[in-house]
Amino acid sequence: MSAFTSPARRLRGACAAGVRVVRKGWAIAAARYAIVLAIALLAYAVVLLLAGKNPLQAYSDTFSFTLGSWYGFSEVVVRMIPLLLTAIAVALPSKLGLINVGGEGQLYMGAWLATWGAITFTGLPAAVFIPLLIVLGFVGGGVWAAVAGFFRARGLVNETITTLLMNYVSPLIVGFFVYGTWRSREVGASAFPQSAAFPEAARLPRFFDTRIHLGLVLALILLLLFWFVLEKTAWGLKMRAIGGNPEAARRLGVRLGLYIIVAMFVAGGIAGLAGMAEVSALHGRLRAGFSPGYGFTGFLISWLAGGSPLGILTMSFVLAVVFSAGSLLQITQGVPFAAVNVLMALILFVVLMKPRLLGRLS
Amino acid sequence: MNWAFFGGLLSGTIMYGVPLLYTTLGEVIGQRAGMVNLGLEGILLIGASVGFAVSIETGNPWLGVGAAALAGALFNLVYAFLVATRRANQLASGLTVMFFGMGISAMVGRAYVGGGIAGLARYQVPGVAALPWVTRTMFNYDLLVYLAVPVAVLVWWVLYRTRWGLSLRAVGENPSAAFAAGRRISALKYQAALACGFLAGIAGAHLSVALARTWTEGMTGGRGFVAVALVIFSKWHPLRAIVGALLFGGAVTLQLQLQAMGAGVSPFLLNMIPYLLTLGVLLVWSGARRFAAPGALGRVYSGEE
Incomplete structure (x- = not known):
C-alpha cells in the first residue's frame, strides 16, 4: 500500500486483511484439528475391529446420537461443562509453568464441600443457596490444590x-462421608451409598428443558475471564513472565511464591466448581466415584x-462427544x-x- | 497384637512391596536415562491384564508373567518412540501411555473380570519353619518375591558397574557430552524404556497373578504414580528403592491388618495411609534432593544426531 492512500482507506484495507487472516487462520486451525481427529478415529476403528466390534456401526451410532438430535446434542453440552472447567484448571497454572495433574482430586473436593453446605443449610432460599454452593465448591477444590502450590512454593515437592x-x-x-455419616437413610435410596438429596433450592437451574445447567454459564464466563486476565492485565503479564523465566521475574520483584499458591488455589477452585456443578445440577446427591476421569x-x-x-472450547466439545460415544458404545456394542x-x-x-x-511445537 | 499379627505384617509388607519395587526399579532406569515416565500406571495395568489373561488361557501363571513382561516392554516403546525419536514432551507422552494402558487393559481384561486362578507357586524358606515364633505364612513366598532384591542389586550393578550403565547415566546427566563421547542417545533411551517396561510389566503381573489372583479394572490404584514418587525418595538409587517399596508395602499391609482386626476406623481413612505416607516421606526427604536428580531429567534433547 502506497504512502499516499488516505488514512480511512488504509484502515479499511488493514481491516479487510485482518479479517482475511483471521478467517484463513480459522479455516487452517479447523482443518488441522479435523485431520488429527480423522487419523485418531481411523486408528481407533482398527482397535474396535480387533476387539470384534463394527467400527462403522459404532461411528454412525455415535454421530446420529450426539449430533443428530437436539437431546443428544444437549447431552454432549452437559458432558462438556466439567471438561471446560477442568481444562481451565490446567491451563491457568500452566501459564506459570506449573503442571496441575490434580483436576480429578480437586473436582471431588469441590463436590464434597458443596455437598456439606447443601445438606447442612437446608432452609436457605435459592438466591442465597446457589452463590453459597459456588463459593463452597470453589473453596473446596481451591484449598486442596493450594496445598500442592504451597509445597511447590516452599521448594519442598514438585x-x-x-x-x-x-x-x-x-x-x-x-467415600468416607458417603458410606459413613452422610449416608442417606431414606428407604430405597439407602441401598446405594450416597448422600441425602440436595434441597430443591440447592439444585443449579437447568435450561431449555434439557440437562444443560448453570455450570455452562459459569464455565464460559471463567473461560472469558481467563483470556482477559491473561492477555489484558498486569497479573497476566507477570504470570507469563514467571512461566517464561521465573528467576528473571523474581529479580524484577514478582512474588513468585504468592503467585504460585494463588494460581493453584484459583485453578483448584475452578475444578472444584466442576464437581459442585455435577452433583448439584445432575445427580442432586453426592456419590462415590461420580467422575469418569x-x-x-x-x-x-x-x-x-x-x-x-x-x-x-473446541477440544472440550470434541472430547465431550468422545465421552458420550463411550457410554453409548458400552450399551450398544458392549x-x-x-x-x-x-x-x-x-x-x-x-x-x-x-x-x-x-501448528506448534511441543 | 501377637506374633501372628507381626508375622502377617511382615509377609504382607514384602508381598505388597515387591510389585512396587519392580516398578520403581524400572522407573529408576528410565529416569537415569533422563526420562520421567508417568505412563507407568498404564504399563502396570497392561501387565496385570495381560498376565492374568494369559495365565487363565494357558493355565500356567509363569507364561502369564512372561507375556506381561514382554507386553510391558513393547508397550513402553510407544513412550520411547515419542520421547526419543519424535522428541515430544515427556509428561504428555507419559499420559498418552497411561490412557492407552487404562483403555487397552479394560478391553483385554473384560472377558476375565471375576475370574480366579491359583497364582504363583509359593516356596517355604528351608529351615526357618522350625523356629518357634515363625508362623507358616511368614517365609512362604513365590519366586518373584525372592528375586526382587537380587534384581535390585543387578540393576545397581548394571547402572554403576558396566559400560552400558555408565552410558545410560551419561545420557541422563548430559546428553550433549554423551553424544560427543560417541554414545547413541536414541538407542540408549530405547533400551532404557524397554527395561523399564519389562520390569513394570512383571510388577503388573505380580499384582494380578500372585497378589490379587483376579483382574479388576483400574486395580493398580495409582501404584505407577507412587513409584514415580519413590524414585525421588530413593534419590534415583536402585538399592534405596528397596526401602521405599517396603515402606509403601508396610503402609498397605498395616491398613489391611487394621481393617481385618476391626480397628473401628473407616477403611476409607485407612486406605489413604499409603498415599499420605508417600507424600509425607517426599516432604521430609526434600532437602538436597535436587542435587541427586539426573541433570537432564525431563528435558528434550534436541542436539544433532
Whole structure:
C-alpha cells in the first residue's frame, strides 16, 4: 500500500486483511484439528475391529446420537461443562509453568464441600443457596490444590507428583462421608451409598428443558475471564513472565511464591466448581466415584489446546462427544467405557508425533 | 497384637512391596536415562491384564508373567518412540501411555473380570519353619518375591558397574557430552524404556497373578504414580528403592491388618495411609534432593544426531 492512500482507506484495507487472516487462520486451525481427529478415529476403528466390534456401526451410532438430535446434542453440552472447567484448571497454572495433574482430586473436593453446605443449610432460599454452593465448591477444590502450590512454593515437592497422589486421596474422603455419616437413610435410596438429596433450592437451574445447567454459564464466563486476565492485565503479564523465566521475574520483584499458591488455589477452585456443578445440577446427591476421569481429560484438553481459550472450547466439545460415544458404545456394542481412553490416547499420540499438525511445537 | 499379627505384617509388607519395587526399579532406569515416565500406571495395568489373561488361557501363571513382561516392554516403546525419536514432551507422552494402558487393559481384561486362578507357586524358606515364633505364612513366598532384591542389586550393578550403565547415566546427566563421547542417545533411551517396561510389566503381573489372583479394572490404584514418587525418595538409587517399596508395602499391609482386626476406623481413612505416607516421606526427604536428580531429567534433547 502506497504512502499516499488516505488514512480511512488504509484502515479499511488493514481491516479487510485482518479479517482475511483471521478467517484463513480459522479455516487452517479447523482443518488441522479435523485431520488429527480423522487419523485418531481411523486408528481407533482398527482397535474396535480387533476387539470384534463394527467400527462403522459404532461411528454412525455415535454421530446420529450426539449430533443428530437436539437431546443428544444437549447431552454432549452437559458432558462438556466439567471438561471446560477442568481444562481451565490446567491451563491457568500452566501459564506459570506449573503442571496441575490434580483436576480429578480437586473436582471431588469441590463436590464434597458443596455437598456439606447443601445438606447442612437446608432452609436457605435459592438466591442465597446457589452463590453459597459456588463459593463452597470453589473453596473446596481451591484449598486442596493450594496445598500442592504451597509445597511447590516452599521448594519442598514438585506439584506434579503431589497433585497426582492427591487424586487418590480425595475420592476416599468422599467415600468416607458417603458410606459413613452422610449416608442417606431414606428407604430405597439407602441401598446405594450416597448422600441425602440436595434441597430443591440447592439444585443449579437447568435450561431449555434439557440437562444443560448453570455450570455452562459459569464455565464460559471463567473461560472469558481467563483470556482477559491473561492477555489484558498486569497479573497476566507477570504470570507469563514467571512461566517464561521465573528467576528473571523474581529479580524484577514478582512474588513468585504468592503467585504460585494463588494460581493453584484459583485453578483448584475452578475444578472444584466442576464437581459442585455435577452433583448439584445432575445427580442432586453426592456419590462415590461420580467422575469418569474428567480431571485427567481436562489435562489432555488443555494440553491439546496449547492453553488457548478457543482451543479449550473446541477440544472440550470434541472430547465431550468422545465421552458420550463411550457410554453409548458400552450399551450398544458392549465396549467397556474405559475404552474411550484408547481414543484419547490416540488423539494425543497423533499430536505428539506430528506437533506441526496443530501448528506448534511441543 | 501377637506374633501372628507381626508375622502377617511382615509377609504382607514384602508381598505388597515387591510389585512396587519392580516398578520403581524400572522407573529408576528410565529416569537415569533422563526420562520421567508417568505412563507407568498404564504399563502396570497392561501387565496385570495381560498376565492374568494369559495365565487363565494357558493355565500356567509363569507364561502369564512372561507375556506381561514382554507386553510391558513393547508397550513402553510407544513412550520411547515419542520421547526419543519424535522428541515430544515427556509428561504428555507419559499420559498418552497411561490412557492407552487404562483403555487397552479394560478391553483385554473384560472377558476375565471375576475370574480366579491359583497364582504363583509359593516356596517355604528351608529351615526357618522350625523356629518357634515363625508362623507358616511368614517365609512362604513365590519366586518373584525372592528375586526382587537380587534384581535390585543387578540393576545397581548394571547402572554403576558396566559400560552400558555408565552410558545410560551419561545420557541422563548430559546428553550433549554423551553424544560427543560417541554414545547413541536414541538407542540408549530405547533400551532404557524397554527395561523399564519389562520390569513394570512383571510388577503388573505380580499384582494380578500372585497378589490379587483376579483382574479388576483400574486395580493398580495409582501404584505407577507412587513409584514415580519413590524414585525421588530413593534419590534415583536402585538399592534405596528397596526401602521405599517396603515402606509403601508396610503402609498397605498395616491398613489391611487394621481393617481385618476391626480397628473401628473407616477403611476409607485407612486406605489413604499409603498415599499420605508417600507424600509425607517426599516432604521430609526434600532437602538436597535436587542435587541427586539426573541433570537432564525431563528435558528434550534436541542436539544433532
